[in-house]
Amino acid sequence: MIKLRGTARRADADDSEKDGGVDLDDHEWGPAGIHDHITDAMADPDPVRLAPDLVCLRFEVMKVRSALGAVRQLLDTGRIRRGDTLVDSSSGIYALALALACHRYGMRCHIVGSATVEETLGVQLEILGATLERMPPSSDLKLDQARRVDRITRLLAEHPRYHWMRQYHDPIHYHGYAEVAAGLHRRLPAGPVTLVGGIGTGASTGAMAEGLRAAGREVLSIGIQPFGSRTFGAEHTEDPDMIIAGIGSSIEFANVRHELYHRIHWVGFSYARAGAIGLLRDGAIFAGLSSGAAYLVSRWERCREPGRTVVFLAPDTGHRYVAAAYAGHRDVPAIDGLAPLAVRQPDELAPPWSVADWTGPLAERVRLARAGGAA
Structure with missing residues (x-):
């Protein structure tokens, strides 16, 4: 018999007056491998190898x-x-x-x-x-x-x-990804890792990068933002078709730790859409727009710094995006010829795809602006 975390019990009027937390280890189940709640099955991603040095970390609902x-x-x-x-x-x-x-x-x-x-x-x-x-x-x-x-x-x-819960401001949301990082470390081949994903609150990419570093990995953290997102200084830009607000927003995401990222990519809707369709064509993985952006960026990063295992996050499935992104797929160009515009200053940012090292002038300008200095 193995011990799994406690089963769910819906709250009712009597529950609200009971004190303390929940005993997370109060039920035993067997045989091994049976989940006691659907969240256990959903929380762990499926790593899928698309190439010897390219891995998609696929979640149902990250x-x-x-x-x-x-x-x-x-x-x-x-x-x-x-x-x-x-x-x-x-x-x-x-x-x-x-x-x-x-x-x-x-x-x-x-x-x-x-x-x-x-x-x-x-x-x-x-x-x-x-x-x-x-x-x-x-x-x-x-x-x-x-x-x-x-x-x-x-x-x-x-x-x-x-x-x-303050998902955009409370760093408590970093806690859950420690187990993902530990599991990923065990399953990846030895050597340096490039981790690519939408930033959002910073919890997923930031916490996983920290977890991999704690396990002894050398990690290059690559973050993805939509145009118009404030957190990394692109609030003055605009993508009229942008529907990937979950990885960035016109409001500041306070629990993002800027120092955890080495490079930032800003990807517009049209290129994220092309990436999502390309991911389905190439790897048979049906995922959302931020996953498509991550796949697109991963291919570029893989060529830029060979010799590393590139892991990109696919946070959700593509079902929500059928009408907005997947319909009309025949008219979407292949991603092989797509490349970003390298920028050094905020006013150089432009759709459909820009990239900047987050140790350069652009990062410094954004830091000064956030601190109240000259932009």
């Missing part, structure tokens, strides 16, 4: 790992109790990840989302027991996000026991 690690840490430290309500702003996969983590550990879940939350996600949240509060439609992404944050602030004032 942020399940982040949400599980954060909720577990909050329970262990007594900051929340079973039956409490966890709340956050999300219109994508973090909403589903948090709802699944709450189902696992017997918590309540409230999501403040935009009017654009797709029906598939909304139905899943409802059946999982989470509540979804949609904000009024807005064509301004920054205004939409500001409205959601304002709504959460009012919710916390009305319900002091609610806990705001």
